[in-house]
Amino acid sequence: MEALSYFLTAWIDPQLLFLVGLGTFAGIYIGAIPGLSVTMAVSILISFTFAWDVNNALCLMVGIFMGGVYGGSRTAILLNIPGAPSAIATALDGFPLARRGEAGEAIGIATVMSVLGGFVGIVALAVAAPFISEFALTFQPRDYMLLAILGILLVGSLSGESLAKGVVAGCLGLLIGTVGLDPLTAEERFTFGFVGMWNGISFIAVMIGLFGVSEALGQLQHVDTAAVKQKISRIVPSFDAVRKYLPLSLQSSSIGVIIGALPGVGGDIAALMAYDFAKRTTRNPEVPFGEGAKEGLVAPESANNAAVGGAFIPMLTLGIPGDAVTAIFLGALFIHGLNPGPMLMIEQPTMFWFMVGNLTLANLFLLVFGLTGIRIFTKIVEIPKGILIPLILLLSVVGAYAVNNAITDVYWMLGFGVLGYFMKLYGYQVGPVILGVILARLIDENWRRAIISEQESLGQFFARLFASPLSVSLFTLVVVLVLSQTPLWTWARRRRVRA
Amino acid sequence: MRQLLIGAAAALTLSAVPVLAEFPEKDIQGIIQWGAGGSTDTVMRAVTPAAEDVLGEDIVMTNRTGGVGAIATKFVQAQKADGYTLLMGAENPQLYKVMGLGDTDYSDFIPISILARGVPILVANADAPFGTFEEFVTYAQAHPGEVKIGSTGPGGLPSVITAMMTSQVDLPVTAVPYDGDGPALTALMGGAIDVMPAVLGAALENIRAGRIKALTVFETQANPVLPDVPPVTDAYPAFADYLPWGPFFGVFVKQGTPDDAVAALQAAYAEAAQQTDFGKLMDDRGYALMNMSGEEAVDFLNRWQSVTSWLVFDAGIAKRSPDDFGIPRP
Numbered sequence: 001m002e003a004l005s006y007f008l009t010a011w012i013d014p015q016l017l018f019l020v021g022l023g024t025f026a027g028i029y030i031g032a033i034p035g036l037s038v039t040m041a042v043s044i045l046i047s048f049t050f051a052w053d054v055n056n057a058l059c060l061m062v063g064i065f066m067g068g069v070y071g072g073s074r075t076a077i078l079l080n081i082p083g084a085p086s087a088i089a090t091a092l093d094g095f096p097l098a099r100r101g102e103a104g105e106a107i108g109i110a111t112v113m114s115v116l117g118g119f120v121g122i123v124a125l126a127v128a129a130p131f132i133s134e135f136a137l138t139f140q141p142r143d144y145m146l147l148a149i150l151g152i153l154l155v156g157s158l159s160g161e162s163l164a165k166g167v168v169a170g171c172l173g174l175l176i177g178t179v180g181l182d183p184l185t186a187e188e189r190f191t192f193g194f195v196g197m198w199n200g201i202s203f204i205a206v207m208i209g210l211f212g213v214s215e216a217l218g219q220l221q222h223v224d225t226a227a228v229k230q231k232i233s234r235i236v237p238s239f240d241a242v243r244k245y246l247p248l249s250l251q252s253s254s255i256g257v258i259i260g261a262l263p264g265v266g267g268d269i270a271a272l273m274a275y276d277f278a279k280r281t282t283r284n285p286e287v288p289f290g291e292g293a294k295e296g297l298v299a300p301e302s303a304n305n306a307a308v309g310g311a312f313i314p315m316l317t318l319g320i321p322g323d324a325v326t327a328i329f330l331g332a333l334f335i336h337g338l339n340p341g342p343m344l345m346i347e348q349p350t351m352f353w354f355m356v357g358n359l360t361l362a363n364l365f366l367l368v369f370g371l372t373g374i375r376i377f378t379k380i381v382e383i384p385k386g387i388l389i390p391l392i393l394l395l396s397v398v399g400a401y402a403v404n405n406a407i408t409d410v411y412w413m414l415g416f417g418v419l420g421y422f423m424k425l426y427g428y429q430v431g432p433v434i435l436g437v438i439l440a441r442l443i444d445e446n447w448r449r450a451i452i453s454e455q456e457s458l459g460q461f462f463a464r465l466f467a468s469p470l471s472v473s474l475f476t477l478v479v480v481l482v483l484s485q486t487p488l489w490t491w492a493r494r495r496r497v498r499a
Numbered sequence: 500m501r502q503l504l505i506g507a508a509a510a511l512t513l514s515a516v517p518v519l520a521e522f523p524e525k526d527i528q529g530i531i532q533w534g535a536g537g538s539t540d541t542v543m544r545a546v547t548p549a550a551e552d553v554l555g556e557d558i559v560m561t562n563r564t565g566g567v568g569a570i571a572t573k574f575v576q577a578q579k580a581d582g583y584t585l586l587m588g589a590e591n592p593q594l595y596k597v598m599g600l601g602d603t604d605y606s607d608f609i610p611i612s613i614l615a616r617g618v619p620i621l622v623a624n625a626d627a628p629f630g631t632f633e634e635f636v637t638y639a640q641a642h643p644g645e646v647k648i649g650s651t652g653p654g655g656l657p658s659v660i661t662a663m664m665t666s667q668v669d670l671p672v673t674a675v676p677y678d679g680d681g682p683a684l685t686a687l688m689g690g691a692i693d694v695m696p697a698v699l700g701a702a703l704e705n706i707r708a709g710r711i712k713a714l715t716v717f718e719t720q721a722n723p724v725l726p727d728v729p730p731v732t733d734a735y736p737a738f739a740d741y742l743p744w745g746p747f748f749g750v751f752v753k754q755g756t757p758d759d760a761v762a763a764l765q766a767a768y769a770e771a772a773q774q775t776d777f778g779k780l781m782d783d784r785g786y787a788l789m790n791m792s793g794e795e796a797v798d799f800l801n802r803w804q805s806v807t808s809w810l811v812f813d814a815g816i817a818k819r820s821p822d823d824f825g826i827p828r829p
Binding site: 039040042043046051137138139140141180181183184185186195196198199200263264318319320321324327328331334335337339340341342343344404405406445449452453455 | 535537540541544545548561562563564565567569570573598600601644645647652653654673674675676677678681682684685686688689690691692703704705707708710776779780783784
């Protein structure tokens with residue numbers, strides 16, 4: 001009962017209620033603009049809110065987090081530019097839908113599924129937080145490595161018509177991801193002596209270039225074609241549609257919660273994995289994946305918002321950030337004199353339920369703000385190309401610069417924009433490149449950590465792997481996924497069907 | 500006549516005041532070396548609002564991360580030496596020279612304030628088969644290579660503390676590198692590593708919760724936050740030569756900045772660091788408040804550089820000898 005009163009703190013205080021709403025609203029737009037990230041907004045807020053009461057600061061920050069993760073889908077659907085890394089998978093089927101004039105419906109589904117996913121994350125946080133965080137702690141370096149390999153296998157789903165081209169693009173991404181100071185030894189790799197490259201190539205700059213600029217360049221060829229008229233009759237998805245996608249949404253959300261709760265892995269990987277999961281399990285989608293399948297929208301949008309609740313699980317129970325944004329929340333709690341850690345839940349149960357309450361509230365606001373104003377938003381697609389293309393380029397430049405306040409990132413972004421244009425021209429998908437960049441570090445660091453831990457003995461590495469149930473499950477999953485993509489598998493299945 | 504002269508001089512001085520306007524007359528930029536939410540970021544964002552109040556102008560803080568802090572350091576170095584760009588950094592640049600990461604260090608800057616110093620401790624997984632520093636040393640020697648010690652790459656706090664330990668005792672352990680003390684402490688709780696040198700503040704809450712145990716604190720006296728954890732000098736008095744040692748946070752401006760600007764900034768940060776809120780934050784996180792500036796700060800920086808450079812060089816993880824840069828042996 002006491003928990004309920006903490007939970008409702010922000011619901012009954014008009015000021016806090018307003019701050020959560022304001023945060024959510026602002027978050028949607030921050031998330032929608034590529035390069036303006038939730039991480040950035042929240043860290044700026046920390047110094048602003050230093051003099052504030054801690055509750056006020058947290059309400060605003062929670063709103064921005066929830067809204068921002070969702071907002072990334074807007075530009076992904078309308079312009080094929082993911083506003084945030086967690087919306088990369090959303091662009092894959094969301095943009096084709098907009099091209100068919102169904103942007104309104106796509107945003108409607110994305111909103112409802114985001115809110116659904118958000119609730120799954122919140123419920124997991126409220127009910128199973130201690131259990132999930134203990135589970136997340138058991139992940140060893142080798143398990144992270146296996147997880148990253150599972151991620152690499154997503155290339156199959158992102159390759160478009162040619163797997164070979166997808167693999168080439170993925171390898172390029174892995175290579176880009178290795179640039180910079182070696183995370184383990186601080187040795188320079190592919191930096192050519194430039195200090196500006198020590199930090200590696202900004203992954204956001206690569207993303208904005210490959211998606212945003214290349215899209216703008218590609219559209220230059222069709223400047224004269226009239227924009228697709230958007231159908232705006234149906235925005236809020238019908239009850240039947242929601243019920244139809246509900247199982248997929250729940251499954252994707254579970255993926256999101258677990259991946260979100262793992263320290264160091266966040267909504268971007270969760271969304272891509274959920275997309276892959278949807279693509280593998282959906283039998284007979286109405287429209288093929290990559291051409292505007294609704295399932296391809298439902299899965300990543302549920303997963304990335306579920307990952308928000310997931311990321312709070314280790315943060316509130318153990319004081320370990322689940323991702324970059326919750327790391328800043330931890331900093332904020334410290335500044336405001338609370339000591340986040342395993343004792344927080346015991347000494348300050350108020351804080352836990354207060355956060356759960358805020359997240360729930362932000363999620364409700366998301367539904368309201370997400371479903372209103374869509375009509376105006378979809379008009380963006382109908383803007384004449386002569387105005388829209390320069391606008392995209394401007395947004396891309398501002399976004400790339402804003403990531404690290406570095407002009408170098410703008411050059412990288414433009415370079416990758418040109419590269420992306422030619423890649424698309426020759427049938428190479430840009431998705432696998434991003435996937436490679438995201439996963440390069442994860443796989444590199446954790447493989448080396450794992451083998452260093454076993455004193456560089458491969459035998460011992462496998463001995464330990466097979467002694468751990470978690471590692472064995474992940475390993476089996478990797479093997480099954482690889483085999484299922486070989487001719488051997490199809491042959492075995494055909495035989496079984498005949499027999 | 501004489502009075503007239505004095506009067507004229509006074510009038511001149513008075514009229515000169517508006518021309519030589521007082522520092523600061525516009526916003527100041529604060530460049531933070533490390534990312535949002537990290538310890539450097541937290542410290543700077545906590546202390547700076549109070550300094551703004553004293554100065555009467557805004558200090559706009561930006562994180563320019565990367566290159567172990569070198570990106571921010573080089574950026575500030577490239578700006579005008581007018582006091583309008585502050586470098587908000589940690590200890591890392593003091594090791595750039597010996598680690599082969601460039602020729603910059605804090606001798607190219609004027610310290611405005613060395614705010615605080617972290618207290619290093621050695622923590623172990625709660626289930627580790629040793630409970631004290633001596634037991635850990637004995638166990639590691641009996642099981643060469645089996646004990647996994649967390650690290651954050653060469654030059655980081657764990658590598659320096661490990662170098663300190665190996666300079667005193669034979670310690671055949673395997674160092675497993677992580678991205679920072681946060682991920683390494685997580686790995687420690689999950690059992691992926693067995694021991695980890697860390698700053699007290701980062702480990703404190705988990706020690707209190709019994710998820711990890713503190714073996715020793717690298718000080719000559721026990722820390723008031725953890726009175727039961729013995730200082731390392733109890734078992735090995737020779738460690739006293741290196742202590743006090745710890746990562747620090749400071750605000751700097753480029754060499755050549757006008758004296759009045761330096762003085763104004765020093766006064767502002769000195770007052771800000773005295774605020775009770777800031778003091779409490781530092782206590783809670785287990786940092787020793789320093790609030791040092793001027794000669795005192797320069798001496799501290801030099802001694803820190805000399806002790807640490809030679810430690811990492813003797814441990815074989817440095818690329819260049821401190822001798823190459825005229826860094827004296829302590």
